[in-house]
Amino acid sequence: MNVTVITAIYNTALFLKESVESVANQTVRPKEHLLIDDCSTDNSLEIACELAKKFSYIRVIAHKKNKGYPAALNTGIQASNTEFVGIMDSDDIALPNGLETVMPIMDDSKIGSAGGGCIIMTEQGEVTQQLKYCEPRGGRNRNHTNRRLSNASPRNNPSSRKFNKYWLL
Numbered sequence: 001m002n003v004t005v006i007t008a009i010y011n012t013a014l015f016l017k018e019s020v021e022s023v024a025n026q027t028v029r030p031k032e033h034l035l036i037d038d039c040s041t042d043n044s045l046e047i048a049c050e051l052a053k054k055f056s057y058i059r060v061i062a063h064k065k066n067k068g069y070p071a072a073l074n075t076g077i078q079a080s081n082t083e084f085v086g087i088m089d090s091d092d093i094a095l096p097n098g099l100e101t102v103m104p105i106m107d108d109s110k111i112g113s114a115g116g117g118c119i120i121m122t123e124q125g126e127v128t129q130q131l132k133y134c135e136p137r138g139g140r141n142r143n144h145t146n147r148r149l150s151n152a153s154p155r156n157n158p159s160s161r162k163f164n165k166y167w168l169l
Helices: 013-024 044-054 069-079 098-106 158-162
Strands: 003-009 032-037 058-062 084-087 092-094 113-121 127-131 147-155 165-168
Touching: 003 013, 003 044, 003 069, 013 032, 013 044, 013 092, 032 044, 032 069, 044 058, 058 069, 069 084, 084 098, 098 113
Parallel strands: 003 032, 003 084, 032 058, 084 165, 092 147, 113 165
Antiparallel strands: 113 127, 113 147
16 A cells, blocks of 8 residues: 555653554555654653564654654655655554545545544543544544544645645544
8 A cells, every 4th residue: 555654753652552553453554654753751762663673564763852743744754655644643543444444535636635533542441532523613632641543534635735645544
């Protein structure tokens, strides 16, 4: 599949293995999965390197100094070798059919990006809320201590074509 999944990493050792393995367990795997470590102070980088040994399509890139989330994503976009780029946070879990669902949508040349709804979970896996992709103002929970399960849906955003077509997993 002609898609790169990019995961920016910063101190998410608790969730990283499960997150990356959820991409590995897709019904259709990406061509590559880039793990961009932004100078984590926990053992996230070591976990990422172990995952790269386990899965040949994973590449780890480590920033030499902390640059922040947007810079980590830009590093991944620049390093990607595919037409499509998917962004997945390191504390997210992808549903097994995420790539299989979104790629036919992305093949439509009128679609610039796609995103997904989510299921909000506690660190213990307890589901606390389910959100559709488009929520009313204030309806999204941006607390990164919550776990999210994503599912793709189309969203037209022509500005995303500036670098690559991309979608959010």
